[in-house]
Amino acid sequence: MFRGIVGGMSTLRLVTGAIAALVAAPVSAGSIGYAQATNYFKKDSRPTLYQPLNLLDARDATAWCSATSDPLNELLTFGFNGPVRLDELRINSGNNFDANTWNDYSRARKIVIRSGKQSQTLLIEDVRGAQSVPLNPPMLGSRFTVEILDHYPAEDPDASVCVTDIVFVSEGKALNGPWLTTKLKYDKATAVVMGTWYAGFAGTPDRFLSLNFDGTFRYSYEPFDTTRNKEKVVTGTYDASSSRIVFEIGGKKHGVKFSRDPGKKAGHTLTFEGELPEDLKGDWRSVP
Numbered sequence: 514m515f516r517g518i519v520g521g522m523s524t525l526r527l528v529t530g531a532i533a534a535l536v537a538a539p540v541s542a543g544s545i546g547y548a549q550a551t552n553y554f555k556k557d558s559r560p561t562l563y564q565p566l567n568l569l570d571a572r573d574a575t576a577w578c579s580a581t582s583d584p585l586n587e588l589l590t591f592g593f594n595g596p597v598r599l600d601e602l603r604i605n606s607g608n609n610f611d612a613n614t615w616n617d618y619s620r621a622r623k624i625v626i627r628s629g630k631q632s633q634t635l636l637i638e639d640v641r642g643a644q645s646v647p648l649n650p651p652m653l654g655s656r657f658t659v660e661i662l663d664h665y666p667a668e669d670p671d672a673s674v675c676v677t678d679i680v681f682v683s684e685g686k687a688l689n690g691p692w693l694t695t696k697l698k699y700d701k702a703t704a705v706v707m708g709t710w711y712a713g714f715a716g717t718p719d720r721f722l723s724l725n726f727d728g729t730f731r732y733s734y735e736p737f738d739t740t741r742n743k744e745k746v747v748t749g750t751y752d753a754s755s756s757r758i759v760f761e762i763g764g765k766k767h768g769v770k771f772s773r774d775p776g777k778k779a780g781h782t783l784t785f786e787g788e789l790p791e792d793l794k795g796d797w798r799s800v801p
Contacts, residue, residue, distance in 0.1 A: 543597035543655075545569055545681065545689040546725035549590040549708045554578035554673045561699040565589060566726060568679050569689040570697055571643075573609045578618060578673040584661035591681070592709050592723050593655045593688070594731055594748075600651040601682035602626070602635070605643045608675035615641055616667065619674040623663040628654030639665045643678065655733075656709055656721075657681075696727050702753040703728075705773055710783050710797035718801050722793065724751060730760070732792050747792055762790060776800070 550565035567575035568589070579587045607620035625634045631652050638644055664674045681688045707726060711718035723731045730751050736742035749762040753771075760767045769787030776782045780800035785793065 543593050543595045543683065543688060545693070546592040546594050546723055546727075546729070546731070547590075547707050547709075548577075548726075549592075550577060551588045552580040552586070554580055556580065560701070560704075563673075563675075564699050564704075566697040566699070568676060570694045571603075571605075571678050571680050571687070571690040572694065573605070573677060576608045576610065576614075576675045576677040578608060578675040579661070580673070582619065582671050582673060584621070584664055584674040587661065589659040589679075590708060591657045591659070591679075592725070593681075594723075594725065594729070596653060596655045597681070597683050597688065598651050598653050599657075599681055599683055600648050601685075602646045602648065603643045603678070603680035603682060603687070604635075604637055604646055605677035605679075606637050606639075606675075607641065607677060609641055609677040612641075617669070617672060619667045619672050620665045621661045621663075621674060621676050622665050624659055624661050626652065626657055626659050628652050628657045634662070643680070656723075700726075700753075702755055706753055706758065706771065706783065708799065710799060711801050712795055712797050715798075716801060720792075722797055724753075728752060734792070745792070747790070758785070760789065760793070 548565040548568050553565060554563045563576060563578040565577050568577050577589070608614040608618040620639055621637055622639065623634065623636055625632055631654070633648055633652065635646050637646070659679065661674055680690060703726065706724050709721055709723045712720035712722070719735055719737060721733045721735065725731070728750050730749055732747040734745040736744065747762060749760055751761070752759045756770055756772070758769055758771050760769070767787070767789050769785045769789055771786070772784050773781050774784070776798055780798055783797040783799070
């Protein structure tokens with residue numbers, strides 16, 4: 514059985530049987546806020562089947578799969594409700610619904626996880642079930658991206674590449690797992706706006722608006738010069754419909770129209786029309 518390391522990382526350990534931490538109650542601080550993907554298999558025809566939120570429930574019955582057989586076109590993004598210190602990933606690669614689906618779809622072999630200037634490249638064994646992948650050194654952040662750099666091919670060269678779960682672990686505690694199952698149902702209106710939106714200079718944003726799957730949001734101002742400017746965080750709830758969002762902040766509701774349009778470069782822009790707190794005004798973009 515192949516066991517590999519990249520960049521001096523320790524050997525992957527196959528996790529067998531039930532993992533107790535996956536069924537433990539999640540910690541409130543730094544809990545998972547969303548999972549996004551640039552695309553996924555059958556997104557238009559069956560949008561609930563392989564949606565990226567499936568990566569968060571630690572269940573074999575659900576998986577995310579790439580739109581095509583080339584996963585290099587895909588980017589997975591994960592956001593948390595605050596900064597977290599990740600020291601382990603528990604990865605269940607392939608479509609692990611059953612032995613047939615695991616063989617019929619391709620499986621991730623090498624991934625890279627990034628947060629800010631931090632990145633680590635990890636190798637995954639071609640075996641069914643969750644694998645414990647240590648992060649050495651631990652990675653800090655509230656927003657992380659994952660890309661699949663290489664995969665184990667299925668017999669069908671056109672098969673999608675799948676990942677059943679990515680469980681994020683901090684100091685032995687899983688930050689996502691099966692307790693989220695009922696909250697991870699696909700909602701078309703929420704899916705349009707869910708994720709982190711950026712404002713500030715292109716490439717160096719300092720304002721972040723994260724809209725989470727559970728109807729909560731987090732705005733943060735993260736200035737580069739903290740001696741002159743103070744960091745700021747605003748949290749609350751939101752409710753999205755096809756063209757309108759109602760934000761609730763400190764017991765006060767703000768109903769605004771929104772538009773999500775292709776940006777001048779890659780990505781989209783999110784614009785609000787109506788009365789909002791000053792922090793949330795302006796155009797937001799989907800790429801830093």
